[in-house]
Amino acid sequence: MAARQTPVPVTAAPEPAKCPTCKGSGEVSRTVRVGRKRRAVGEQAGLCLTCLGSGEALTD
Known part of the structure; x- marks a missing residue:
């Protein structure tokens, strides 16, 4: 018997951080x-x- 897989919850992508200057x-x-x-x-x-x-903070 195969083990039952639970569905992975769908999460929204986090919003990018806003640029601190503008x-x-x-x-x-x-x-x-x-x-x-x-x-x-x-x-x-x-x-x-x-x-x-772009309005999004640049990440390094």
């Missing part, structure tokens, strides 16, 4: 500077260089 959005604010004296006039969205826009 907090999972993939974008960060960058200051826009204009003029000869490089005065700050506002901000615009830029690509997060830590996670390269």
Whole structure:
């Protein structure tokens, strides 16, 4: 007689950790500077260089 195998419970894959710099959005604010004296006039969205826009923390 063969032993009865119990089914393996299906578990969802854990979510990857969020990037601490952009907090999972993939974008960060960058200051826009204009003029000869490089005065700050506002901000615009830029690509997060830590996670390269994916929003997930890199693991080594």
